[in-house]
Amino acid sequence: MKAAQLIPTALRHFASHGYEGASLNDIAQEVGIKKPSIYAHYSGKDDLFLKTMAYALGEQKKHLASYFVETRQLPLETSLKGFFDWFIEESNQNDQMKFILRIAYFPPVKLEHEVTALINPFFDSIHRHLARLFRERDRTEQILYSDDYTSGALAYLTVAEGTMTELVYNGIDAYQQRLTAVWPIFWRGLVR
Amino acid sequence: MKAAQLIPTALRHFASHGYEGASLNDIAQEVGIKKPSIYAHYSGKDDLFLKTMAYALGEQKKHLASYFVETRQLPLETSLKGFFDWFIEESNQNDQMKFILRIAYFPPVKLEHEVTALINPFFDSIHRHLARLFRERDRTEQILYSDDYTSGALAYLTVAEGTMTELVYNGIDAYQQRLTAVWPIFWRGLVR
DNA sequence: CATAAACTAACGACCGTTAGGAAGGTGAAT
DNA sequence: ATTCACCTTCCTAACGGTCGTTAGTTTATG
Numbered sequence: 001m002k003a004a005q006l007i008p009t010a011l012r013h014f015a016s017h018g019y020e021g022a023s024l025n026d027i028a029q030e031v032g033i034k035k036p037s038i039y040a041h042y043s044g045k046d047d048l049f050l051k052t053m054a055y056a057l058g059e060q061k062k063h064l065a066s067y068f069v070e071t072r073q074l075p076l077e078t079s080l081k082g083f084f085d086w087f088i089e090e091s092n093q094n095d096q097m098k099f100i101l102r103i104a105y106f107p108p109v110k111l112e113h114e115v116t117a118l119i120n121p122f123f124d125s126i127h128r129h130l131a132r133l134f135r136e137r138d139r140t141e142q143i144l145y146s147d148d149y150t151s152g153a154l155a156y157l158t159v160a161e162g163t164m165t166e167l168v169y170n171g172i173d174a175y176q177q178r179l180t181a182v183w184p185i186f187w188r189g190l191v192r
Numbered sequence: 193m194k195a196a197q198l199i200p201t202a203l204r205h206f207a208s209h210g211y212e213g214a215s216l217n218d219i220a221q222e223v224g225i226k227k228p229s230i231y232a233h234y235s236g237k238d239d240l241f242l243k244t245m246a247y248a249l250g251e252q253k254k255h256l257a258s259y260f261v262e263t264r265q266l267p268l269e270t271s272l273k274g275f276f277d278w279f280i281e282e283s284n285q286n287d288q289m290k291f292i293l294r295i296a297y298f299p300p301v302k303l304e305h306e307v308t309a310l311i312n313p314f315f316d317s318i319h320r321h322l323a324r325l326f327r328e329r330d331r332t333e334q335i336l337y338s339d340d341y342t343s344g345a346l347a348y349l350t351v352a353e354g355t356m357t358e359l360v361y362n363g364i365d366a367y368q369q370r371l372t373a374v375w376p377i378f379w380r381g382l383v384r
Numbered sequence: 385c386a387t388a389a390a391c392t393a394a395c396g397a398c399c400g401t402t403a404g405g406a407a408g409g410t411g412a413a414t
Numbered sequence: 415a416t417t418c419a420c421c422t423t424c425c426t427a428a429c430g431g432t433c434g435t436t437a438g439t440t441t442a443t444g
Contacts, residue, residue: 020213189381
């Protein structure tokens with residue numbers, strides 16, 4: 001029963017080669033089965049891709065939530081800034097994020113609708129989660145400059161996406177360089 | 193001599209389908225020639241791709257430079273903020289930026305070295321250009337909080353990349369939403 | 385007349401997919 | 415306890431199609 005490895009393996013291939021560039025033959029070979037055996041578990045490449053996407057989104061949603069639950073009692077700055085450092089340590093999960101960022105920005109043309117139908121709620125959920133975090137913390141800490149928590153959360157999300165994309169492609173050094181450049185400015189702009 | 197249209201057409205196809213997903217047949221057909229005729233002008237798909245990339249980088253370099261030359265006399269904030277509005281109006285150039293962002297983040301695996309060898313100097317050049325702009329303007333306006341102009345420029349670049357990526361994929365509405373969220377915070381963090 | 389730029393035809397390789405069958409396990413009927 | 419049917423999971427073989435590429439030839443240009 002090699003089907004269990006199929007999705008994580010497909011995820012890595014889709015992440016680094018894209019939908020069109022990934023080969024079912026290569027994926028099967030890495031799992032240790034032949035290409036047609038994939039069809040015992042998935043109805044085709046589209047099906048495998050969409051199930052892989054659902055898996056990646058679900059895992060990342062849990063994974064990101066776990067961080068912000070763990071750091072619930074920390075100050076907002078520690079929590080927000082610490083996320084970036086935490087993300088490096090959890091770099092075994094980078095393939096999932098690389099996959100998500102890739103298909104979010106450049107989805108396969110023929111699956112564009114299906115992709116956005118799953119991706120948009122994912123980012124909206126994160127956005128709402130962050131906005132709620134901003135609002136709740138500001139109620140106790142009262143440090144934010146503006147009470148437009150939705151915009152604050154969206155700005156944080158933009159910075160996070162930009163730096164994470166840098167990480168998954170250009171590596172840790174470029175990531176930390178961007179981070180030390182952008183974080184102090186962002187935080188100064190956010191607080192009173 | 194349909195070769196002149198070949199690069200702009202290839203650019204659009206590479207931008208929206210990626211290297212692996214773009215088809216020489218489709219590109220040739222759109223130009224109005226047959227697929228093998230491409231080989232009268234380029235030695236193969238790799239060659240066409242790399243020449244397309246060189247073209248896109250060169251054009252965008254000129255195009256971006258033209259904006260910051262035009263706005264040389266304006267205040268720094270007007271110049272930096274205005275860039276985002278200008279970028280919308282010049283949306284006919286969006287395919288070039290979409291192409292560049294796509295291959296910068298997710299280059300074709302087999303051409304990774306050649307791509308990064310051209311992409312890194314491109315972004316470094318923009319980064320240096322921005323850092324110089326920050327330094328020169330701060331000498332006359334004296335408004336920036338920090339004299340670390342390199343970091344300031346890199347932070348601006350991160351924000352610009354994040355929002356532009358949003359534009360080329362998710363459209364103008366999402367772009368402006370991000371922009372109005374992130375710009376006030378970024379600028380507050382940047383100035384005294 | 386020479387050269388560039390297009391064409392047709394075809395190549396081998398790989399693509400995703402399907403058909404059909406072998407091996408193994410499960411569970412009900414004998 | 416044994417047999418039988420069934421289902422899952424894998425296999426081999428092969429399909430039609432598209433891919434990038436090459437060879438050889440014709441057309442157009444200058």
